[in-house]
Amino acid sequence: MRILHTSDWHLGRQFHGQSMLAHQEAFLDHLVGVIEEREVDLLVVAGDVFDRALPPVDAVALADEAFAQLARSRARVVVTSGNHDSATRLGLNSRLIDAAGFHLRTEPDRVADPVLLDDEHGPVAVYGIPYLEPDLLRARWDLPARSHQAVLGEAVRRIRGDLAARPASRAVVVAHAFVAGGEASDSERDIAVGGVALVPTGVFDGIDYVALGHLHGRAVLSGSIRYSGSPLAYSFSEAHHLKGSWLVDLGADGLVAEEFVPAPVPRRLARVSGRIDDLLADPRYADLEDAWLQVSLTDEVRPAQAMARLQQRFPHAVALQFTPASPGGPTPVARAEGRTDHDIALDFVTAVRGTPATAEESALLLEACDAAAREPDADPVA
Numbered sequence: 001m002r003i004l005h006t007s008d009w010h011l012g013r014q015f016h017g018q019s020m021l022a023h024q025e026a027f028l029d030h031l032v033g034v035i036e037e038r039e040v041d042l043l044v045v046a047g048d049v050f051d052r053a054l055p056p057v058d059a060v061a062l063a064d065e066a067f068a069q070l071a072r073s074r075a076r077v078v079v080t081s082g083n084h085d086s087a088t089r090l091g092l093n094s095r096l097i098d099a100a101g102f103h104l105r106t107e108p109d110r111v112a113d114p115v116l117l118d119d120e121h122g123p124v125a126v127y128g129i130p131y132l133e134p135d136l137l138r139a140r141w142d143l144p145a146r147s148h149q150a151v152l153g154e155a156v157r158r159i160r161g162d163l164a165a166r167p168a169s170r171a172v173v174v175a176h177a178f179v180a181g182g183e184a185s186d187s188e189r190d191i192a193v194g195g196v197a198l199v200p201t202g203v204f205d206g207i208d209y210v211a212l213g214h215l216h217g218r219a220v221l222s223g224s225i226r227y228s229g230s231p232l233a234y235s236f237s238e239a240h241h242l243k244g245s246w247l248v249d250l251g252a253d254g255l256v257a258e259e260f261v262p263a264p265v266p267r268r269l270a271r272v273s274g275r276i277d278d279l280l281a282d283p284r285y286a287d288l289e290d291a292w293l294q295v296s297l298t299d300e301v302r303p304a305q306a307m308a309r310l311q312q313r314f315p316h317a318v319a320l321q322f323t324p325a326s327p328g329g330p331t332p333v334a335r336a337e338g339r340t341d342h343d344i345a346l347d348f349v350t351a352v353r354g355t356p357a358t359a360e361e362s363a364l365l366l367e368a369c370d371a372a373a374r375e376p377d378a379d380p381v382a
Contacts, residue, residue: 001119002039003172004075004261005246006031007046007213008230010084012059015292016318020232021058023266027231028066030264031245035073038247038261042117042124043075046213046228047082047131047176049090071102078115081106081130082176082213083189105174106130108137108151112158121252122168127159129175131214149199152177156203170208170250178214179203181221187235201225208254217241224255231263236294236319239269267292267316273323276303280313294319301354341369 011024035043050059070077079102081087091106103115105128114125132151137143143150152175163171178184180198201221204210210225216238218229228246233239242262249257270288272279273296279285293314297306302322310317345365349357357365 001041001117001121001124001250003042003044003209003211003246003248003250004031004034004038004040005044005046005211005226005228005248006231007176007211007228008048008082008216009045010048010051010230010232010234011063012055013051013234015234018292018316018318020234021062023232025062026266027263028062028069031231032066032069032073034245034247034261035070035075040073040075040247041119042126042172043070043073043077044126044172044174044211045077045079046174046211047080048084048213048230049079049082050085052084053086053089067102071097071100076115076117077102078126078128078174079104080128080174080176080213083131083133085131087130103128108132108141108155111155112162114159114162116169119250121170123166123170124172124250125163125166125169126172126174127162129155129159129173129177131176148177149203152199153203156207160206170254171206172209172211172250173204173207174211174213176213179212179221179225179227181225182212182215182219182227183217185216185235185241186237187216187230209248209250211246218244218246218260226258232266233269236269236271236292239271270294271296273298275299276306276309280309285313289314291316293317294321296321296323298323298325300324302352341373342366345369 009024013020034040049063081090087106091104094104094106097104108130111127111129114127117124117126129152132155134146134148134151137151138146141151141154143154159173163169177199180200204225208224212225212227215227216230216234217227219227226246229241229243231243233241233243242260243265244260244262247259247261248255268291270291271294272285272288276297276299279295293316295310295317297303297320303309307317307320310320342365346357346362349361
């Protein structure tokens, strides 16, 4: 059986205020193409279909079109919900569409309800574990502890109970969780409970293939446990990631082959550091002109209108920080006694930027100081 493993689409997510919807659509088209070209039997999506519980309308429309294409494809599809999804909304009509070969697993109490498939080696049971919130399930499942390990361990215990009645079946588990061995990036939401988020890989011992979602970098945790990572980079900490999906072949005795299928890169991410005049003039930076760009300016004096100037050459520069090559000591603290708020604000601008405020800036600061000093509840007539 050939399985294509993906996760963390985060449909509707923006990148520093820029829409990613066209890039996400390109990935989903690519996914449908891989299913047909590589003769995939089963597609698994390990959670975080959407970026938030109430996704924007255009993201819902994209998911609807993608799901329809996938349902028409040669592959069976199993989708779980992640911590960014609303399990109830994503799982709407899940029982109705099971007959279309498209299976949504978003209810914790259905973790031991497998999607059953067959190949030349016999039956395969596919179990979908949605993101499990320990606080919501501890009492409901009568768990001994409030932790991710406790809820995931209970889910897998239930799965093993179902497998015991299917002794000839191989097992695939699709789960959304933070399992030990993966590396976090800046774009995942923290799911720690009591400071603990990790689940040991031993929870999945004996499962033929475990398709994980949540972490945005691909990872191989063991011979049978993998993260696919997100299909697109959603933070500059992922600039070095190779994005894509795992293509794995399940034989009679478990995993027999694996391949990482790279996803299209509509726009790459890059980081650059230097003085603004050098960045704007040096031909060495020409290859960055079409990249999403994070810029660190090392000028000792903070340049005026830095982002606007940078975007004249690098139109997709979206993040800017100032890291002077020779930073001075701590910002001096002006004595406030006998000085106006306006004087202190002007000193602060000079200390931080290295140059005094212009006349226009000084006037704006004076207006701001006056506005902040007014008593909002005072009698305007008096």
